Amino acid sequence: MAYLKAKGGLKMPQKIPNDLLFYFLLPFDLPIPSGVIYGPVSDKYSESLNHVSLRVTHTHVNFQDLAEDPYGYGFSTIIGTHDPGEEERSWQTWIQAKTTDEIFADEPASSNPSADERFSIIFERCMGAVNSLIGASQVATKENLMRKISKEGLAPQIIYRVFEGGTDALLCQSSFRLNNKKYNERFASYSHDDAESIRAVIDYERRGAVEGRHHPIRVARQLATEGHARLMSGDEISAIIMMQSAVEKYLSGVFEMILLDENPSRSDIDQIRGDTSFKSLFTKMLPDKLGGNWSTSNTSTPAGAYWVRLYGLRNQIIHSGHEPHWRDLPPASEAFHDLFAFVDEQVAKKSRLYPRALLAVTDPGAGGDGNLTKSQRERVQDLEGTLYWCPIKQE
Numbered sequence: 371m372a373y374l375k376a377k378g379g380l381k382m383p384q385k386i387p388n389d390l391l392f393y394f395l396l397p398f399d400l401p402i403p404s405g406v407i408y409g410p411v412s413d414k415y416s417e418s419l420n421h422v423s424l425r426v427t428h429t430h431v432n433f434q435d436l437a438e439d440p441y442g443y444g445f446s447t448i449i450g451t452h453d454p455g456e457e458e459r460s461w462q463t464w465i466q467a468k469t470t471d472e473i474f475a476d477e478p479a480s481s482n483p484s485a486d487e488r489f490s491i492i493f494e495r496c497m498g499a500v501n502s503l504i505g506a507s508q509v510a511t512k513e514n515l516m517r518k519i520s521k522e523g524l525a526p527q528i529i530y531r532v533f534e535g536g537t538d539a540l541l542c543q544s545s546f547r548l549n550n551k552k553y554n555e556r557f558a559s560y561s562h563d564d565a566e567s568i569r570a571v572i573d574y575e576r577r578g579a580v581e582g583r584h585h586p587i588r589v590a591r592q593l594a595t596e597g598h599a600r601l602m603s604g605d606e607i608s609a610i611i612m613m614q615s616a617v618e619k620y621l622s623g624v625f626e627m628i629l630l631d632e633n634p635s636r637s638d639i640d641q642i643r644g645d646t647s648f649k650s651l652f653t654k655m656l657p658d659k660l661g662g663n664w665s666t667s668n669t670s671t672p673a674g675a676y677w678v679r680l681y682g683l684r685n686q687i688i689h690s691g692h693e694p695h696w697r698d699l700p701p702a703s704e705a706f707h708d709l710f711a712f713v714d715e716q717v718a719k720k721s722r723l724y725p726r727a728l729l730a731v732t733d734p735g736a737g738g739d740g741n742l743t744k745s746q747r748e749r750v751q752d753l754e755g756t757l758y759w760c761p762i763k764q765e
Contacts, residue, residue: 386535387470392496393448393529394465395441396519400504401511402426408503421474422499425466430459441525465503467496470535478697489546493528494696497521497604520603521548570735583760586623587730590616591737594710601703606694607687613706614684617676618648624713625651627727627759628659636761652677659724660716672712675705718746725749726758 408424432454435443444462446452469492473483477491501518508516517523528548532541571588578584597612622643629639646655652673657664666677680702686692714731721728729750732738742750 387472388535388541389468389533390471390492391466391468391531391533392493393445394467394500395444395525396463396465397523398515399461399463400426400507400516401513402507404428421469422496423468424499424503427464427466429462429464430454431462432457432459436460441527445529465500467499469496498696518605520605522603524548567734571737574735577757581757581760585736585759586626587620587736590620590623593619598703601699604696606696606699609699610680610684610687610694610702613680613702617680617706617709620710621651621656621713623730624717624727625655627730628724630759630761631724631726639761660720662712662716672705672708676709679705721746721749726753729753729758
């Protein structure tokens with residue numbers, strides 16, 4: 371038990387934090403010998419990855435065990451409870467990440483975090499440290515078979531141990547399921563409605579390919595889903611870039627539909643879009659067409675929050691080489707979804723002027739929800755079933 375000196379010279383007991391040790395099985399090798407340890411840099415640095423100690427371990431697993439349970443048998447060989455024998459074997463590379471169960475000031479926790487929240491923060495801290503080691507290995511060796519890991523690159527179940535602070539006595543060993551996602555067989559759900567929605571999207575894709583003019587919204591929705599998938603996998607840089615790409619494609623598609631509703635020729639549309647930068651589209655063109663608050667300086671609005679928390683972060687990555695922390699992703703993701711909802715709301719308000727834009731953002735064939743009021747349905751009924759995203763007038 372450690373002690374803090376309180377006012378008046380009294381010493382108040384303070385519990386020494388327990389240690390947590392996570393076992394990461396990498397899907398590739400690192401050019402680092404077994405037993406090498408990378409400890410925290412210094413206590414004076416507040417970045418959470420500096421609170422993690424990493425040990426690299428290489429071990430063997432025989433082919434029979436590898437087919438049955440590569441993670442479980444590999445872990446057992448590390449802790450000495452299983453002998454892989456001398457039969458044909460395969461190398462495995464493991465990283466043991468050790469940290470404390472305390473939450474540091476630079477980590478995004480609520481005032482009274484739950485046990486699940488604390489555990490999630492601690493695990494993300496360790497995964498960030500593992501990726502830091504992989505990144506350092508890439509720079510030092512220029513080995514192109516290594517890559518930063520996402521959660522899908524890890525075993526579905528991760529084992530961890532808890533040690534008593536100050537004594538290293540093992541308190542417990544447990545595991546948690548990492549890839550508990552719907553697409554795992556035991557969690558998959560099947561729906562005829564989903565199958566038909568997918569058929570509609572494929573139909574649009576094929577029709578667009580034949581006509582040489584793809585639907586302007588469909589790819590944006592695909593990028594949005596892909597960005598969220600990267601976010602959930604722990605791939606921060608890809609998630610931010612993918613979400614920003616989805617925004618640019620979505621806003622450009624909405625703008626194209628607005629121009630079609632205003633009935634210019636295809637050459638006029640292409641020229642206007644080609645002459646319009648993304649910043650001009652966001653700060654001038656769409657505000658003029660759709661109305662609403664598009665201020666980029668007020669982060670309490672969807673447009674302002676997006677401009678700072680997603681677009682600004684993406685610019686730091688692209689132009690300054692900034693590497694985002696996983697704690698940057700929740701506010702960026704929230705701003706992303708709020709912006710889409712804001713644009714859809716403004717399009718709905720202007721549906722009398724821009725029925726094609728309304729149909730584009732709600733069309734199930736382009737990933738929309740199909741929800742239209744009776745009056746809105748009347749405005750778009752002549753467009754449904756047609757290639758409404760193609761120009762009205764050809765040159």
